[in-house]
Amino acid sequence: MPSSDAAGETTEVATPHGPARITRRAADGPARGTLMLGHGAGGGVSAPDLLVAAGAALALGVHVVLVEQPYRVAGRRAPAPAAQLDAAWLAVVDHVRDDLPLVVGGRSSGARVACRTATEAGAAGVLCLAFPVHPPGKPEKDRLPELVQPTVPILVVQGKTDPFGRPEPAPGRDVVLLRGDHSLKSDAPGLRAAVTTWLEELLPAGSGKPHSRPERP
Numbered sequence: 635m636p637s638s639d640a641a642g643e644t645t646e647v648a649t650p651h652g653p654a655r656i657t658r659r660a661a662d663g664p665a666r667g668t669l670m671l672g673h674g675a676g677g678g679v680s681a682p683d684l685l686v687a688a689g690a691a692l693a694l695g696v697h698v699v700l701v702e703q704p705y706r707v708a709g710r711r712a713p714a715p716a717a718q719l720d721a722a723w724l725a726v727v728d729h730v731r732d733d734l735p736l737v738v739g740g741r742s743s744g745a746r747v748a749c750r751t752a753t754e755a756g757a758a759g760v761l762c763l764a765f766p767v768h769p770p771g772k773p774e775k776d777r778l779p780e781l782v783q784p785t786v787p788i789l790v791v792q793g794k795t796d797p798f799g800r801p802e803p804a805p806g807r808d809v810v811l812l813r814g815d816h817s818l819k820s821d822a823p824g825l826r827a828a829v830t831t832w833l834e835e836l837l838p839a840g841s842g843k844p845h846s847r848p849e850r851p
């Protein structure tokens with residue numbers, strides 16, 4: 635059964651790979667949209683950067699849904715294969731979808747899932763916190779092809795000293811570099827400002843319609 639506290643309402647959602655757990659936090663007043671965020675490979679939804687992004691969204695009138703993947707709900711730290719992560723994520727999308735624009739995202743591994751599934755999810759935009767361009771010290775294992783899959787606006791917020799690398803800006807993709815590393819703990823005000831500015835442009839108040847993404851050259 636759902637549980638509720640000051641941090642939001644928590645429920646389990648059936649997926650093809652076991653139950654996921656979601657925490658819903660409703661914005662006050664008329665909502666601009668919903669922001670759905672996933673966690674990193676070995677962490678949870680209480681990661682500092684996720685909480686800062688969630689707070690920025692709520693302050694703008696955007697509902698927030700924090701998603702814990704089934705492997706985490708089951709108590710495992712090692713992540714499931716990408717196909718399972720994506721299928722579970724899309725099951726949660728189907729569960730939370732409503733008439734509001736849906737923005738998807740997450741930190742690190744969660745950002746990769748959001749990028750891979752953005753089109754099928756019908757997302758209005760993708761928020762990537764600490765996108766892992768490559769494993770530390772292994773630039774040859776490039777994950778940038780995942781970052782170019784979405785056809786909607788993307789915001790990447792990255793630490794300047796992130797050992798997982800950092801992507802370059804591109805048409806339809808904004809990249810904000812902050813002081814710090816992969817954790818994005820060092821500059822919470824900068825993170826909050828970046829997310830706030832991007833969401834305000836993506837989800838104009840009162841319009842209910844996201845801005846379109848510029849065409850790729």
